[in-house]
Amino acid sequence: MTDAAVPVTQSAVDRFTERYLRSLGCSIKHSDDHWVVSVPDTTDTEISPGKHTLVRGEGSPNGDSDNTKRLHPESAFFQQLLREAAERSPTGKLSIESESDIETPKWLRHSDVEVQSAQFTPYYDRTAVVILFGVGVETVSEYQQELLRVVAVDARSEEHLPRLAESFIELTSLGSNKTSGGNAQLTQTEAQPLLEIARKLVLDGLQDQLDEIHQEASRAADSEVEEYRQLQEQRIKELQEDHSNLSSKISDLSEQINAGDGDSRVQALRERKELKSEYADIDETLNELRERRDSGFPERQREIRERHSLDVQITPITLTEVEYERGEVDFELLAGNTSRTVTLGYGSGIGVTETVRCTLCDEELSERNPLQTISNGLGCENCYNER
Amino acid sequence: MTVGHQMYFTHTRFYERMSGYDLVDIEVTHESADDLLDSLSEDGTEGEHLQSIQAVRLQAGQSDSELRSLKELDENSVKLLEHQVDAAYRALFEMDGKALLADEVGLGKTIEVGMILKEMHFRQTDESVLILTPAQLAKQWQAELREKFGLDFVCNYDDEFEDFDAHDYIIASIDTAKSERHRETVLKRDWDVLVLDEAHYVKNEETDRYDLIDRLSYNYAFFLTATPIQNELTDLYNVVSLLRPGLFGTRDVFHHYFVNSNQETLVNRDELQDRLNKVMIRNRREDTDIDFTDRTIDTRTFDPTAKERELYQAVSDYVRGAYSQDQGQKLVLMLLQKEVVSSPVALKQTIEKRLYDQSELTHADELESILDLIEEIDTVTKQERLLDIVEEARDTVEMGRVIVFTQFRATQQQILDRLASEGYTVHAFHGGHSSSEKEQIVEEFEEEGGILVSTDAMSEGRNLQFCNILVNLDLPWNPMRVEQRIGRVHRIGQKRDVFIFNMALKDTVEEYVLERLYHKIDLFQQSVGELSSILSRLEESGTSFEDEIFERLVNAGSEVDLENDFDAMAVDLQEQRDLANKLEEFNSGVFEGFDLGESDD
Numbered sequence: 001m002t003d004a005a006v007p008v009t010q011s012a013v014d015r016f017t018e019r020y021l022r023s024l025g026c027s028i029k030h031s032d033d034h035w036v037v038s039v040p041d042t043t044d045t046e047i048s049p050g051k052h053t054l055v056r057g058e059g060s061p062n063g064d065s066d067n068t069k070r071l072h073p074e075s076a077f078f079q080q081l082l083r084e085a086a087e088r089s090p091t092g093k094l095s096i097e098s099e100s101d102i103e104t105p106k107w108l109r110h111s112d113v114e115v116q117s118a119q120f121t122p123y124y125d126r127t128a129v130v131i132l133f134g135v136g137v138e139t140v141s142e143y144q145q146e147l148l149r150v151v152a153v154d155a156r157s158e159e160h161l162p163r164l165a166e167s168f169i170e171l172t173s174l175g176s177n178k179t180s181g182g183n184a185q186l187t188q189t190e191a192q193p194l195l196e197i198a199r200k201l202v203l204d205g206l207q208d209q210l211d212e213i214h215q216e217a218s219r220a221a222d223s224e225v226e227e228y229r230q231l232q233e234q235r236i237k238e239l240q241e242d243h244s245n246l247s248s249k250i251s252d253l254s255e256q257i258n259a260g261d262g263d264s265r266v267q268a269l270r271e272r273k274e275l276k277s278e279y280a281d282i283d284e285t286l287n288e289l290r291e292r293r294d295s296g297f298p299e300r301q302r303e304i305r306e307r308h309s310l311d312v313q314i315t316p317i318t319l320t321e322v323e324y325e326r327g328e329v330d331f332e333l334l335a336g337n338t339s340r341t342v343t344l345g346y347g348s349g350i351g352v353t354e355t356v357r358c359t360l361c362d363e364e365l366s367e368r369n370p371l372q373t374i375s376n377g378l379g380c381e382n383c384y385n386e387r
Numbered sequence: 388m389t390v391g392h393q394m395y396f397t398h399t400r401f402y403e404r405m406s407g408y409d410l411v412d413i414e415v416t417h418e419s420a421d422d423l424l425d426s427l428s429e430d431g432t433e434g435e436h437l438q439s440i441q442a443v444r445l446q447a448g449q450s451d452s453e454l455r456s457l458k459e460l461d462e463n464s465v466k467l468l469e470h471q472v473d474a475a476y477r478a479l480f481e482m483d484g485k486a487l488l489a490d491e492v493g494l495g496k497t498i499e500v501g502m503i504l505k506e507m508h509f510r511q512t513d514e515s516v517l518i519l520t521p522a523q524l525a526k527q528w529q530a531e532l533r534e535k536f537g538l539d540f541v542c543n544y545d546d547e548f549e550d551f552d553a554h555d556y557i558i559a560s561i562d563t564a565k566s567e568r569h570r571e572t573v574l575k576r577d578w579d580v581l582v583l584d585e586a587h588y589v590k591n592e593e594t595d596r597y598d599l600i601d602r603l604s605y606n607y608a609f610f611l612t613a614t615p616i617q618n619e620l621t622d623l624y625n626v627v628s629l630l631r632p633g634l635f636g637t638r639d640v641f642h643h644y645f646v647n648s649n650q651e652t653l654v655n656r657d658e659l660q661d662r663l664n665k666v667m668i669r670n671r672r673e674d675t676d677i678d679f680t681d682r683t684i685d686t687r688t689f690d691p692t693a694k695e696r697e698l699y700q701a702v703s704d705y706v707r708g709a710y711s712q713d714q715g716q717k718l719v720l721m722l723l724q725k726e727v728v729s730s731p732v733a734l735k736q737t738i739e740k741r742l743y744d745q746s747e748l749t750h751a752d753e754l755e756s757i758l759d760l761i762e763e764i765d766t767v768t769k770q771e772r773l774l775d776i777v778e779e780a781r782d783t784v785e786m787g788r789v790i791v792f793t794q795f796r797a798t799q800q801q802i803l804d805r806l807a808s809e810g811y812t813v814h815a816f817h818g819g820h821s822s823s824e825k826e827q828i829v830e831e832f833e834e835e836g837g838i839l840v841s842t843d844a845m846s847e848g849r850n851l852q853f854c855n856i857l858v859n860l861d862l863p864w865n866p867m868r869v870e871q872r873i874g875r876v877h878r879i880g881q882k883r884d885v886f887i888f889n890m891a892l893k894d895t896v897e898e899y900v901l902e903r904l905y906h907k908i909d910l911f912q913q914s915v916g917e918l919s920s921i922l923s924r925l926e927e928s929g930t931s932f933e934d935e936i937f938e939r940l941v942n943a944g945s946e947v948d949l950e951n952d953f954d955a956m957a958v959d960l961q962e963q964r965d966l967a968n969k970l971e972e973f974n975s976g977v978f979e980g981f982d983l984g985e986s987d988d
């Protein structure tokens with residue numbers, strides 16, 4: 001599953017801020033680590049109109065006025081910009097142009113066979129939705145994890161398009177100059193079922209990561225249960241001691257009662273009564289504890305395990321309609337003196353859509369078993385090595 | 388945003404590897420997409436959607452993982468080594484601010500923590516910081532953080548220290564923090580950062596120390612130890628479990644899974660390494676680029692003059708007698724005993740103060756007669772012999788630079804006068820100077836050369852690696868102090884061999900301390916790290932080094948007794964040293980073959 005988060009370096013901060021502010025109609029004057037930004041009155045932004053000084057990175061502010069702001073990855077000003085920009089237009093449209101480089105499949109990239117030329121002939125336009133999901137995973141024993149995942153689904157066939165998701169990541173990187181293709185055309189009714197599919201896919205893709213966190217949380221819960229059990233064992237032991245001390249005190253008193261007379265006998269009787277009631281209390285507590293122990297402290301276990309349970313929240317944050325093209329690609333291949341043209345199903349942004357098999361053994365060509373020869377059809381490395 | 392549908396699912400994967408525990412539930416909530424879908428019908432502007440995507444991706448990004456405060460550090464105050472920067476980086480960004488820093492001895496764990504704290508300060512995530520150390524090391528931590536990183540902490544030994552709720556940046560001895568008087572205040576507070584030095588001392592889960600750390604509330608924690616394993620492998624479990632409860636599962640599981648039956652070696656190392664990698668950083672000496680120049684020690688013992696000997700005897704007799712009558716006077720008596728071997732003039736000041744300012748009456752006669760003996764002294768042997776050393780230096784080293792350390796201001800002044808009268812360029816450095824003055828003095832010493840006469844205020848001061856000759860005119864009874872003096876000149880960045888001259892008078896306490904104690908533990912060849920592990924062990928057994936020396940001195944019945952007593956103390960020290968070495972070896976054995984850092988290969 002593709003991770004969509006971008007490392008927030010100072011240069012990323014600079015680049016994003018400049019582009020965003022300019023898109024709002026602001027002008028920026030640079031001088032070393034200080035930027036003077038003029039925000040026009042008419043601009044639709046939370047930043048107040050007028051002049052602001054932004055101090056980049058670790059530079060020290062010249063003055064300490066309200067209009068001087070720090071600009072670095074954690075600065076309040078930058079965070080405010082991000083919030084504002086993120087909320088501005090969470091849905092929209094992008095397209096992947098067919099003139100972008102043709103992507104060679106891995107079985108060909110790792111091959112000794114040379115690709116002379118590649119020609120893509122688009123036959124029809126397709127639409128996919130690409131959704132960025134925020135995923136929050138929380139447990140008491142592990143740190144909260146916030147992830148950003150991207151999922152792409154073809155709008156018509158509902159096919160999962162992981163390669164398109166990767167292309168989307170490239171397309172929307174900070175270095176990209178790609179502008180939007182305008183507003184999304186999809187209606188809510190069309191988007192809804194695709195979103196549901198994407199939700200399922202994002203969860204599937206998280207499985208390994210969740211497994212690991214799940215395992216650790218379970219382990220932490222288990223040590224807590226164990227600690228509790230040991231504590232209770234200790235308590236049982238102490239109560240048992242009290243129990244037997246009381247029991248021997250009571251029998252001592254009983255002897256005194258049998259042997260004594262008058263006042264001392266009354267006194268002993270009174271004491272014995274008190275001790276007996278204490279004895280009964282302890283007896284009850286002890287029995288109850290033993291019972292709970294024998295059944296494995298089910299309530300406490302449940303409570304601990306509940307507390308350690310994983311809370312996973314999945315939130316769709318942006319939805320992009322992506323237009324791409326499908327058609328066929330012709331690869332002209334050359335090995336020694338032999339050349340051959342191979343025509344395969346292809347999509348812009350998703351690459352070759354067909355699996356190709358070895359003519360000799362019918363094994364699928366792959367990164368591990370690349371194309372080795374084209375003299376008699378397409379021959380794989382395995383077949384070549386066995387010869 | 389309204390909550391969408393929830394679902395529970397059970398995992399079918401089978402965790403046989405660590406078998407024996409039940410799995411907790413996973414609750415998955417799909418948040419509503421209403422707002423998002425609604426926006427489909429809204430019009431946007433060209434380019435805005437791309438910016439929204441980029442903003443969302445930046446929001447999710449790890450906030451810039453570089454140590455940005457590094458640029459603020461003064462290169463003259465601290466030279467950072469690659470492994471230290473790596474450790475600080477990993478602790479902060481890869482371990483989410485909870486890490487066990489377990490470098491081998493002497494690789495600069497304090498520097499790593501300094502960097503971490505500096506970075507957190509820069510990022511303003513350090514509203515309250517508590518550093519717990521063994522008592523011996525508290526002041527040293529304070530000085531290092533101040534001089535190297537510009538971080539000001541209050542130490543519980545400072546006069547201004549009130550309580551644990553009165554300051555935000557505190558360095559305290561762990562035993563003070565756990566004492567009845569402070570414990571509640573320490574526990575009541577939510578600390579942003581907890582630093583625990585010599586973390587192996589909390590290994591035992593049945594102690595008050597362990598209980599304190601276990602109950603402390605904090606967001607980030609950095610534990611330091613060179614020897615995570617002290618006696619048995621359970622120690623590792625205990626220390627790590629304090630930092631990351633549950634990382635190793637239950638004690639039983641840890642034992643069954645990672646420790647072989649004789650408790651001596653680790654099994655399933657790969658799995659253990661994976662887990663440890665989440666929380667522990669251990670650099671080994673051989674993997675670093677630390678390279679120290681040689682250190683030559685020249686201890687010179689001189690025969691005192693007859694009058695000096697008489698004075699020494701009189702003072703020692705007085706100290707012994709007075710202490711047997713009133714142990715409350717220990718500190719001042721100790722002072723006299725130290726001053727008599729430093730210089731008569733230092734001694735004179737203290738005695739006059741007692742006689743005239745504090746109206747000491749019980750021993751007035753005795754003190755008066757000591758004053759008379761002081762007056763009679765015309766030759767101060769150490770000062771005369773000091774001239775030999777500086778003269779040699781004038782001819783052989785660059786700009787004749789020598790730094791002379793003494794514990795006492797009076798001694799310092801007298802030496803300065805004497806050297807100046809002999810035509811030497813002299814500089815004075817003591818605690819009375821402001822910090823800008825101190826800087827100025829060091830600069831002048833570097834530029835003009837000559838002799839810098841300093842009190843131990845310098846130990847908390849600057850770095851003098853441009854000088855390579857150091858004289859201990861008198862010797863502190865605290866080995867850490869001695870090492871701190873040497874550390875001013877013999878540090879990373881020193882390009883020449885370093886020469887240390889120790890001066891002592893024969894048959895005095897100084898000779899005992901030097902010959903019988905310091906040389907026995909090879910004090911002058913130990914690094915600060917090695918020394919602190921020896922001394923912390925000693926302290927663990929409840930002993931203060933200075934007290935030990937003093938008690939032996941005043942309680943010995945005869946010369947022979949005294950020698951024996953000092954020898955016994957040396958044996959103790961040697962034992963601690965051997966133990967510290969053994970532990971270090973044991974730990975390197977256990978972790979051998981452990982690649983506990985990330986590698987690019």
